[in-house]
Amino acid sequence: MSEQAIVILALALLFMVLMFLPFLPGVVELFHPRDDKPLVIKLAHAKEARYFGQSFRTRMEVALPEPTPGQHQVLLSKAELVTVTDDLNMGPSQGLPTITWVRGNLTLGAACNILQEVLIEGHARLAADVSIRAVACNSDFSAGPNLTIMRWLDVDGDARIGASSSLGQSCTTGGRLELHPGTTFQHLFGAPVCVGDFGGASPLIGLREQTPRPPDMNIRKITDVAYRTRSFVLADGEVADFDVISTHNVIIGENAQVLGSIKARGPVIIKTGAIVTGSVFSESNITLEMDSRVLKNVFSQERIELMGGAIVGQPLAVCSVVARDCLTLHAMSAVFGYLCTDGEGVISL
C-alpha cells in the first residue's frame, strides 16, 4: 500500500472516529441506561386548599390510633416521638421538644417558640410573639400580634390572627379567618377570609334590568360576549349584561353592574360600589375599589388590591382570588374562599 493511500485511510479513520465521538455518550446511555424512567406524574394529585392540615391529621390518626397521654414512638414520614397530653398551658418563652397532640385546649404564653408540629383537639389561645412550626386545630384558634407560622396553620373552626403576623406557606380554616394589618401570607382559605371586624356581606342590591349593548363592539357570535380591541369603560350606574373581553384596560364605573365576567389584557378597575356577577381575569393589575363586589373569582397575572369593604364571593360558596405577584387586602375587605399568590400577600396597614 502506498504512503498516500495509508494517509488517506488514516484520515478517513480519523474522520469516522470524530464523527462517532458525539454519539458515544448516547450509545453508553442507550445500552446502560441511567435516566430512562418516565417522568413521574402524581396520579393521586387533587387540589385541596386544606391539604396540609387534613393530611397531618390523617397521618397522626393512622400512626397513633389510641392517643393515650404520654410519649409514643410513631412512624410518620420517618420515626418520630409524639407527646400526647390533655390540656396544655405553657408560660412565656417556652418550647416543645416533640410533635405534640393536645387532646384538650392549648394556651401558649408570650414569645413561645415551638419548632414541632402540634395537633390540638380543643381550642387554641396564643399570646403575642409566638413562633410555631405547624398547627392543626380541630376547634377555634386565636393568636395575638406577631404570630409566626413557619409552615402551615389549619383550623376546623374560626381563627383570629393578631396584627403583624407571618402566616407561612398556608393558613386555612373551616370557618371564619380574621386577619389584621401588617400580616403577610401566601395561601389563605376561609369562609370568609376577612380583614378586621368584618360584619358579613350585605345582601346584594337588586341587579338591574338589561340595557342595549354599545354599538361599536365586535360581537363574537358564539355566546353573549362583547369583544373589544380597545379599552372598555362602563359609565357610572350603567349595566352591561354580557361578558366583557378587552385587549386593553377595563373600568367599571361607580355603582355600575356587569352581569357577566370580565377578561382584560390591561388593568381592571372596579370602582366604588360596582358589582360584577361573574369572574374577573386580567393579564395586568386588578383593583377592587371601596365596597365593590365580584361574585366569582378574581385572577391576575400581576397584582390584585382589595380596597376597604371590597368583597369577593358569596356566603355558602367558594371562590378564589389568585395573584401572581402581589395580593393586598385592606380593612373590612373579605373573600369567601381561597386566596393565593406566588409573590407577596399582605394585609395593608
Next chain:
Amino acid sequence: MALVVLILKAIMWTTIGVMVVYATRHALFTLGRLRGRQRLYYQDIIDSDLPFVTVLVPMHNEGAVAADILAALADTIYPSELFEVIPINDHSDDNTGEVLDEYAELYSFIRPLHRTEGPRGKPPALNEAMRLARGEIIVVFDADYLPARGLIRDLAVCFKDPEIGGVMGRVIPMNTPRNLLTRLLDMERSGGYQVDQQARYNFGLVPQYGGTVGGFRKDVVLSLGGFHPHILTEDTELTFNLFVRGWKVIYANRLECYEESPEEWRVRARQIRRWAMGHTQTMLGYMRKVFTSPFLNFKEKMDGALLLFVYMVPIVQLIGILDGVALFFLGEMTLREGILFLLFVVVYNTFGNLAPFYQIAAGSLLDGGQDRIKLLPFFLFNYVFNMWTISGGVASAIVHRFTGRWVDWRKTRRYRKDRPSFQIQRDERRKTPRDSGGGPDAGPELER
C-alpha cells in the same frame, strides 16, 4: 441558463430566510422559557360552581387499554352529578365493547356509545358523541391515556375565563425505556410541551389544542359545525377555528397525563405522515383567515402563520439541499455564497423535528433529566427520518386537496400488555421550576 441560476439562487435565499426565521423563533421560545416570566395557569382557582363536564374517549379496537383509562376516570374527584364519560366504541371488532359495557354497569356516569354505522374515525365519532353529551365542557382523551384524579377539575376550571375556547394539558410518554425511538420521543415531547407550548402561552401567542388531554366548549364547536370528518388533525383545525373567531386556547403545563408512544419506526412514520397531512389540510384552509381575522393581533398572526407553515419546513429544507447541489455543479457557488450556504446547513441542522436541539435540551433540563440529554445527537437521524416522512405527508395532502380525494383515518397501534407498574414510582430528581401556581398541594406535611 441565467434565468435558471437566478431562480435557483432565489430559492436558496428563500430557504435560508425560512430557516433563520424558525431558528430565531425557537431560540426566543427557549430563552423565554428558561429566563423569562412564566404565566400562571388557572389550576389554583378553587370554585364551588363547576361546569358539567363530558369526557369523550374515542376507541377503535382498544381492548388492551380501555379498562385502564375507564378505571382512572372512575377515580376522578370531579363531582359525579356534574360528570359523565362517553367512551366511544368506534366500529371495534375486538373486546372493546364488552369492556365498556362492564364499566357502564359499575358506574352510572359511564355511558358508552357503540358506533357500528357511519364513517369510522375520530372526528365523526366525536361529532356523534357531542350530540349526546350533557356537558357544557367536553374533555377528550385518547384511549391509551391515564389521567390523574384531579385533572378533569383542573382542565374545566379554565373555562371560567370567558375568552377561553379550548385548553391543552401536557402529554408524558409512559413507555420511555422501551427503545431508542421511545426515548427520543420522550425528549421530543419535553421540548414540545415544556418549552414550545409553554413559551407560546407565556408570550400570548398560539398554544395548540392537541386533541387529547384537553377540552373545549361544546356549544362553540357545535356552532362551528363540529369536526370536519375528513381533516386528519381535527385538533389543529379546532385550534385555528377558535383563534380566528376570537377565542383563545390556553396551555396548562402542570396538567400532565401519561400516553403510550409508538415503539416502531413504521408506526411513528404513519403517525407523523398523518399529522403532516392534517396540518397541511389546515394550513390550506386557514392561512388566509389567520391574516384577516379581526380578533388576532400582529404577534398572534405571525405565530399562527409560522405554526401553520411548520410542516412545510422539511420540504423547504429538502428543496434547499437539492438547490444547493444544483448551484454547486453549475459553478455558481462563490466563496461568499458558499459560506452562506454552510451557515444555512448549520442552521437547518439545528432542527431535530419540529423543535430544534436546543429546545429539546432545555425541555429535558427543565424536567430534571440528566443522562437522557446524551441521546441528543441521535436526533440527527430522527431529523432525516422526519424530513422524509413529513415531506411525503405534505405532498399527499396537497395532491388530495387538488384531486378532491380524502384519506381514511387510521389508528395508532397500542403496545400495552399489562397495567403500567410505574404509577407507584417516586422520582425525587424531577424539579420543574414553577411555571404556574401550586398552592398548598405539594410535599409531605412532615418533610424537613
